[in-house]
Amino acid sequence: MEAAMKPHFFNHGRPDSDPKEMENCHWCQIRSFKTHKTIPITIVNEVDDEVLNPNFRFIDHSVITDDIPVADDSFKTGCNCASDEDCMYSTCQCLEEMATDSDEDEDEDEDDSSRNPGRRKRFAYHSSGPKAGLLRSRILQSREPIYECHKLCSCSPQCPNRVVERGRTVPLQIFRTKDRGWGVRCPVDLKKGQFVDRYLGEIITRKEADRRRAEATLAERKDVYLFALDKFENANSDDPLLAEPPEVDGEWMSGPTRFINHSCEPNMRIFARVGDRADKHLHDLALFAIQDIPAGEELTFDYVDGLEELDSDAHDSSKQKDMTKCLCGTKSCRGYLW
Numbered sequence: 001m002e003a004a005m006k007p008h009f010f011n012h013g014r015p016d017s018d019p020k021e022m023e024n025c026h027w028c029q030i031r032s033f034k035t036h037k038t039i040p041i042t043i044v045n046e047v048d049d050e051v052l053n054p055n056f057r058f059i060d061h062s063v064i065t066d067d068i069p070v071a072d073d074s075f076k077t078g079c080n081c082a083s084d085e086d087c088m089y090s091t092c093q094c095l096e097e098m099a100t101d102s103d104e105d106e107d108e109d110e111d112d113s114s115r116n117p118g119r120r121k122r123f124a125y126h127s128s129g130p131k132a133g134l135l136r137s138r139i140l141q142s143r144e145p146i147y148e149c150h151k152l153c154s155c156s157p158q159c160p161n162r163v164v165e166r167g168r169t170v171p172l173q174i175f176r177t178k179d180r181g182w183g184v185r186c187p188v189d190l191k192k193g194q195f196v197d198r199y200l201g202e203i204i205t206r207k208e209a210d211r212r213r214a215e216a217t218l219a220e221r222k223d224v225y226l227f228a229l230d231k232f233e234n235a236n237s238d239d240p241l242l243a244e245p246p247e248v249d250g251e252w253m254s255g256p257t258r259f260i261n262h263s264c265e266p267n268m269r270i271f272a273r274v275g276d277r278a279d280k281h282l283h284d285l286a287l288f289a290i291q292d293i294p295a296g297e298e299l300t301f302d303y304v305d306g307l308e309e310l311d312s313d314a315h316d317s318s319k320q321k322d323m324t325k326c327l328c329g330t331k332s333c334r335g336y337l338w
């Protein structure tokens with residue numbers, strides 16, 4: 001690892017540095033992100049001599065491939081709330097499809113519908129006090145999508161309904177585990193309901209994802225990095241992208257979340273987050289802490305969260321021989337990843 005870092009720390013930045021070498025350097029890639037000074041991504045290996053695959057590239061936003069249509073700006077709409085505060089209430093157009101209002105939320109400590117009966121908070125987050133900006137418990141326990149304001153809305157970038165939109169706010173560290181390759185931890189404490197980061201990658205058609213799966217020598221290896229954007233999948237939809245949703249491939253380009261390992265007792269969960277509803281098929285995969293996570297604890301999520309077929313395969317002895325053994329080490333470990 002030290003040898004791999006040397007060219008970066010001694011050469012990159014000099015006027016005579018090889019631009020190609022710098023382009024392929026992981027440290028140059030992560031240092032180029034505008035968040036690097038305040039919330040850096042770091043890479044450490046205190047276990048062995050492994051380095052990250054040199055063909056992997058760090059990116060700070062997903063790359064939409066040419067085959068994926070993006071809605072024309074004329075089809076996009078934002079809310080026209082008069083103030084940022086208005087974006088918390090059911091009157092905000094961005095929240096029309098949020099399932100229910102917040103007064104059903106047991107731990108909602110700040111709902112003012114009793115004081116102000118015409119206005120019911122509907123957005124996904126707590127709005128004030130120590131929990132401000134954290135996902136509300138009812139949503140945290142559900143698998144409901146999160147609808148947020150975005151850049152075409154009339155509200156400001158500080159709008160309380162733009163948590164994922166504003167991006168990662170905590171540093172992350174990629175570290176070498178003893179038995180599961182690389183993993184990820186956060187050097188600061190995370191709170192239950194706190195947004196951590198998006199899962200990034202190349203956004204490709206399902207057809208292309210199937211082609212890549214078939215091309216990979218071991219299909220299981222490829223599946224590890226492919227996530228379908230299927231929250232709104234509807235086989236009968238006239239919209240081909242909802243009938244056959246795209247997938248995100250994080251194998252060769254992604255952010256730090258691509259190195260997060262699986263646990264059968266995870267401390268995070270992925271939520272579908274929608275910005276502009278015209279681009280629903282391109283919803284974000286947003287990772288949130290589902291419990292308080294102390295600084296330095298490994299971050300994990302359940303790779304088969306809600307996928308009953310894979311879950312039952314893990315208990316089927318005839319299928320187990322072809323499955324990857326799970327080493328999460330938790331009490332409720334299913335024994336196999338997939």
Ligand SMILES: C[S@@+](CC[C@H](N)C(=O)[O-])C[C@H]1O[C@@H](n2cnc3c(N)ncnc32)[C@H](O)[C@@H]1O
Pocket residue numbers: 180181182183221224225258259260261262263324325326327328337
């Ligand atoms: C998305 S990658 C996570 C990063 C990976 N550890 C690496 O070094 O690139 C998924 C792969 O990590 C390993 N992995 C993740 N969670 C695991 C677990 N609970 N038990 C065993 N292996 C795991 C498996 O090899 C799996 O195919």
